[in-house]
Structure formats: C-alpha cells, structure tokens
Amino acid sequence: MATSSQTLTIKLENLDATQRFAEDLALIVKKEDCICLTGDLGAGKTTLVRATIRAVADDLNLEVPSPTFTLVQQYDLRIPIGHIDLYRASDPDEIFEFGLDEILTNGAAFIEWPEIVEDELPKSRISFNITGLDSVRDIEISGPEDFMMRLDRTQKIRRFLDNNGYQTAHRAHLQGDASYRHYERISVDGLESLILMNSPKISGSPILRDGLTYYDLAHLAQDIIPFIRIANYLQSIGLRTPKLYETDLEEGFLLLEDLGDDKPVDIQNIPYTERYIAAIDVLAHLHGQDIPSILTDDAMEPYSIPKYDADVMELEISLLVDWYWEFKTGSIIEPQQSDVYFQIWRELIHRMKSAETSLVLRDYHSPNIIWQSGESGLAQVGLIDFQDAQIGPAAYDVASLAQDARVVVSEELETQLLDRYKSLRLDQRHNFDPVQFDEAYKIMAAQRACKILGIFVRMNKRDGKSEYLTLIPQIERYLIRTMAHSVLKPLQKWFDEADLFRR
Numbered sequence: 001m002a003t004s005s006q007t008l009t010i011k012l013e014n015l016d017a018t019q020r021f022a023e024d025l026a027l028i029v030k031k032e033d034c035i036c037l038t039g040d041l042g043a044g045k046t047t048l049v050r051a052t053i054r055a056v057a058d059d060l061n062l063e064v065p066s067p068t069f070t071l072v073q074q075y076d077l078r079i080p081i082g083h084i085d086l087y088r089a090s091d092p093d094e095i096f097e098f099g100l101d102e103i104l105t106n107g108a109a110f111i112e113w114p115e116i117v118e119d120e121l122p123k124s125r126i127s128f129n130i131t132g133l134d135s136v137r138d139i140e141i142s143g144p145e146d147f148m149m150r151l152d153r154t155q156k157i158r159r160f161l162d163n164n165g166y167q168t169a170h171r172a173h174l175q176g177d178a179s180y181r182h183y184e185r186i187s188v189d190g191l192e193s194l195i196l197m198n199s200p201k202i203s204g205s206p207i208l209r210d211g212l213t214y215y216d217l218a219h220l221a222q223d224i225i226p227f228i229r230i231a232n233y234l235q236s237i238g239l240r241t242p243k244l245y246e247t248d249l250e251e252g253f254l255l256l257e258d259l260g261d262d263k264p265v266d267i268q269n270i271p272y273t274e275r276y277i278a279a280i281d282v283l284a285h286l287h288g289q290d291i292p293s294i295l296t297d298d299a300m301e302p303y304s305i306p307k308y309d310a311d312v313m314e315l316e317i318s319l320l321v322d323w324y325w326e327f328k329t330g331s332i333i334e335p336q337q338s339d340v341y342f343q344i345w346r347e348l349i350h351r352m353k354s355a356e357t358s359l360v361l362r363d364y365h366s367p368n369i370i371w372q373s374g375e376s377g378l379a380q381v382g383l384i385d386f387q388d389a390q391i392g393p394a395a396y397d398v399a400s401l402a403q404d405a406r407v408v409v410s411e412e413l414e415t416q417l418l419d420r421y422k423s424l425r426l427d428q429r430h431n432f433d434p435v436q437f438d439e440a441y442k443i444m445a446a447q448r449a450c451k452i453l454g455i456f457v458r459m460n461k462r463d464g465k466s467e468y469l470t471l472i473p474q475i476e477r478y479l480i481r482t483m484a485h486s487v488l489k490p491l492q493k494w495f496d497e498a499d500l501f502r503r
Contacts, residue, residue: 006148010155012137018044021139022051023171024158027184028150029056029079029108031464034100034122036114039130044137048130049083049110056081058172072098078173080107087113157198160253161186164246171196185258195242197254199224199387217315219306220388224252227387229295229303233359234386237289239282240372240379241386259370259382269407271366273416275380276409279369279401280417282381284424287358287394308360308392310349313447317345319454327457328503337498344490348443351487355440356432358394361386365404395437399445403478405452405471411481442485449479476501 012018029035029052037045050064056077067073067085075081082103103109104122114121126143141151161169166188174183174195182198202222205213215222224247231241246255264275295303321341325333361368363385370382398421402414418441425432452475456468480501483492495501 006145007140007142008148008151010139010141012132012135012139014135015047018048018135018137019051019055020158022048023055024154025052025151026055027171027173027182028147028154029081030150031079031107032104032122032124033108033147034104034111034125035108035128036111036121036125037128037130038114043130043132044135045112045128045130046085048128048139049112052110053077053081053083056173072103074103077107082107082109084109084111085113086111086116089113089116153198153200156251157184157196157253160246160248160251161196161255164255166255186255193258194245195256195258197224197227197252197256199227199252199254201252214315218312219308219390224249224254224387225300225303226389227254229297229300230305230359230386230389232297233295234286234383237286238378239286240375240382242382242384259372259384262371262373263366264369264371265366265407269366271404271407271409271413272371273413275369275371276401276413276417277420278378279364279381280398280421281424282378282383283364283394283397283401284421284428285378286361286397287356287425288428289358291359291391293391305359306390308362308390308396310346310352312390312392313349313352314342314345316451316454317447318342319458320450322454323457323461324450324453325498325500327461328500329498337494341494344494345447348447348487348491352393352440352443355393355395355436357391360390360392360394360396362388362390362397362400364397364400366407393440393444395440396444396448398441399448403445403449403482405475408474439485439487442482442488445482446479446488446491449475449482453479 010021012021037049039045046066053064053075054060054062056079057075064075064083065073067083068087071084071086071089073083075083080103082098082100084098084100100109111121114125124144126147127141129140131138131140141148143151157171161167161171166186168189170187172185172187174185180200180202184196184198186194186196188194199221202213202215205215208214208217214220221227228244228247231244234241240259242259243257244254245257247253264279265271291305293305295305297303321333321338361383368383368385370384372380372382398418402409402417418438422432422434422437425437426434453472456472456475459465459468479495482488483495
C-alpha cells in the first residue's frame with residue numbers, strides 16, 4: 001500500500017465532472033508524482049488520465065493513445081508525463097525497462113494496473129482506486145501529505161469558483177512569478193477570461209532571527225490584503241491595475257480582470273522603446289504623488305504601507321554572500337571578506353537617507369507590465385504583482401525597469417529612460433534634484449543586482465528552478481555597468497578583488 005496521511009473519496013457524477021476534476025488535478029501535478037490507478041476494466045482509468053494530460057497541455061484535442069500495447073507513452077509538456085499501462089505486462093522487471101526512475105526524475109507518471117509491480121513502486125506513490133458504473137465514478141485517493149494538501153487546495157479553488165457562479169469554468173495554468181503564489185487563467189464558456197490568484201497565507205517559514213521569518217524581516221506580503229489595498233490606491237491615482245471581482249480573504253483567493261498577455265517586449269524579448277517610455281511615464285506620475293503611509297478604506301481595516309528601510313536593504317544584499325558567492329567560487333565566503341562587503345553597503349545605504357522616497361512597487365519590470373493597446377496615456381501600462389509595495393527610494397523602481405532582469409536593456413535605452421524620467425520629474429516639482437537622483441539610482445541599481453544574483457541562485461538550488469541561472473550573466477553585466485559610477489568604486493574594488501565575474 002502507498003504511504004499516506006489520509007484518504008479522500010471524490011464522486012464524479014458525469015463526464016463533465018471527470019473533465020473538471022482532470023483540470024483540478026493537472027494544476028497540482030508535479031515532478032516525482034507517481035499516480036497509480038486501480039479499478040476494473042471500463043472503470044474510467046484511461047479516460048481520467050487522458051483528460052488530465054490534455055489539461056496539462058491545455059489542448060482538448062491532443063492525441064493521447066492508450067499505451068496498452070506499447071506499455072508507455074511519454075508527453076513533453078509543462079510537466080513531462082509518462083502514461084504507463086501494465087495490463088499486458090507479465091514481469092515486474094518490465095517497470096525498469098521503460099525507465100520509471102527517469103520519468104519521475106523529470107516529471108510525473110500515471111500508472112494503470114500497477115498491481116503487478118507494486119513492490120517496485122516508490123513508497124511515496126499516490127493511489128487512485130476508481131469504482132462505479134457508466135459515467136458515475138467514485139475515486140478513493142490516498143497519498144503523501146504533500147500531495148493531499150495540494151489536492152485539498154485545488155478542490156477549494158474549484159468550490160470558490162462554484163460558489164461565485166463559475167460552475168462551468170475552465171481552469172488553465174498561467175506562468176507565475178518567482179514567489180509562492182500561483183496563477184490560473186479562468187475561462188467561462190469560451191467567452192469570458194479571468195485571472196485567479198492563489199495566494200495562501202504564509203505559515204511555517206524558517207525563523208531567521210529574533211523570532212522573525214524572511215517575509216517578516218523583508219516586509220513582504222503574507223496574504224492577499226496588501227494586493228487589494230495597493231490595487232485600490234493605484235487605481236485612485238489614475239493607474240491601470242486589474243479590477244477585483246471576487247475575494248476569499250481567509251483562503252487567499254482573488255478573481256481578477258484578465259489584462260491579457262501583451263508585454264512591453266517583442267517575441268524575442270527585445271524592448272519596445274515606446275512601451276518602456278510609457279512605463280517610465282507611469283513611474284514619474286507615481287513618484288509625483290504624496291503617498292499616504294496608511295491607506296484607509298471604509299470596507300477594510302487601515303493598511304500601513306511597510307517601509308523599505310536600511311534593515312530590509314541590508315537583508316537583501318546579504319543574499320549575494322549567502323548564495324551567489326558559493327555558486328561562483330565553490331566555497332563559503334571568509335568572514336573578513338563578508339565584513340568588508342557589508343561595511344561598504346552600510347555606507348552606501350546611509351547615503352540613501354536623503355534620497356527621495358515614494359511608493360516602491362518592488363518588481364516593476366517586463367513580466368509585470370501588461371500593455372493595454374486599447375487604452376491611451378498612462379492607462380496603456382497595466383500593472384500586476386505589486387503586493388510587496390513599500391515606501392522607499394523612488395529610484396529603486398526606475399532601476400527595476402531600466403535594468404530589467406529578464407530583458408537586455410541597452411545602455412542607450414537606459415540613458416533615454418533616465419533622461420525622460422528626470423525631465424518629467426523636473427516639470428512636476430522644482431525641488432527635484434537630478435544629481436541626487438543619479439546617485440540614488442546607481443546605488444539602488446547595484447543593491448537590486450546584488451539581491452537578484454542571490455535570489456536566482458537560491459531559486460535554482462533550493463527550488464530546482466534552473467532557468468533562473470540563464471539570467472545571471474545579464475545581471476552581472478548590469479552591475480559592472482553600474483559600478484562605473486564614482487559612488488560605487490569601493491564596491492567595484494571588492495568585486496574585482498574577489499574576481500567573481502571572471503569565474
């Protein structure tokens with residue numbers, strides 16, 4: 001028997017219910033999941049697996065042949081899937097012939113008739129026992145706690161949609177950010193498209209110091225309330241964010257307007273200059289506002305916007321020595337080298353005390369900017385992923401855009417964006433200091449680069465997301481370019497002596 005923390009029975013009343021459950025399942029399947037399906041001939045095992053594979057592919061017409069004679073069919077999808085049918089297998093050793101270990105290393109496996117090889121299967125396998133008649137099915141599910149928690153979460157999302165009038169909703173995976181949040185595109189009868197944000201309350205994070213987690217220390221959002229409050233504020237000053245349709249504050253579900261997929265870059269990830277200029281116009285408008293430290297709303301409790309202060313900045317730059325250093329050198333940093341690094345940054349961060357502050361959206365770059373071609377002016381720039389907004393140096397978000405981590409922003413375009421921003425800010429208020437801004441921009445660009453280098457290595461090592469490593473050379477080039485400014489000479493000297501960029 002598979003090891004499990006609990007057993008759950010799901011009743012599927014008809015083929016539509018089977019399709020809906022397959023979509024729910026497709027959104028939680030991940031690498032190393034070994035799902036074993038048992039049941040009589042005609043119980044619907046193959047029907048469920050086919051529907052799930054098509055849901056992972058988001059292609060209802062995908063050809064999914066039965067592997068009865070071939071034993072295994074493999075699908076190179078968002079999550080690679082191996083579909084295995086052992087009905088005609090006679091020898092348990094056959095499970096090794098078709099490479100189950102390799103399938104589970106790279107993706108998930110669905111195994112029909114697993115009884116013959118039960119002793120050879122992973123102990124962490126997931127069991128689906130299907131019983132019923134015609135199109136009515138009961139599925140008794142047992143598996144490891146992690147899978148059962150995922151299953152519970154996806155079922156809650158389905159109930160959230162049902163309870164808000166979206167009983168026929170089609171759910172599809174949507175590429176998310178690098179956080180714990182997940183997103184889905186919800187379509188209803190092929191006519192309406194919405195976005196579902198799945199953002200459970202943070203719990204169980206490791207304690208770093210003083211009884212506080214990284215989320216506490218970095219003042220990051222730990223539920224959906226900051227997203228709602230910041231969205232309402234941005235809308236109140238004329239900026240374009242998704243409309244909020246339905247919420248479940250306790251579970252962390254939001255149903256949002258779908259702003260589309262049109263980004264400020266082309267298909268080759270090359271910036272559209274006019275769209276980046278429009279995006280810098282949004283920042284100039286935002287930074288010209290008098291930002292309240294507390295947001296009030298008759299329907300909700302007052303929300304105090306966190307401060308992006310020296311403690312947060314130092315915590316972030318520590319990611320470079322905690323993760324990036326070992327990635328580049330293969331060894332732990334020496335205490336003396338670490339001390340020099342932090343002392344350089346304390347002096348740089350101290351210089352930021354006199355810098356202009358504003359609302360900092362924190363991740364103002366191409367993945368979070370959705371171009372609205374039907375709009376005009378500032379409304380052309382649709383904003384998402386701003387729940388971690390804080391009050392801090394205005395230059396930070398300018399650096400986020402002008403040194404976009406996922407795009408090659410040329411030095412010429414960076415200069416054009418900075419000149420545009422400074423011109424707009426001078427038109428807004430005469431006390432804007434371009435020289436002070438230039439220094440703040442360079443410091444915050446370097447601070448952000450050091451943070452991101454650490455984060456991208458951590459995403460690979462801790463979370464298995466190796467794709468972030470491909471972005472590191474671009475961040476290194478940005479940092480080298482930025483450290484040419486005189487205020488960053490001590491930091492440049494530290495990097496040169498460590499020889500990190502030549503490793």
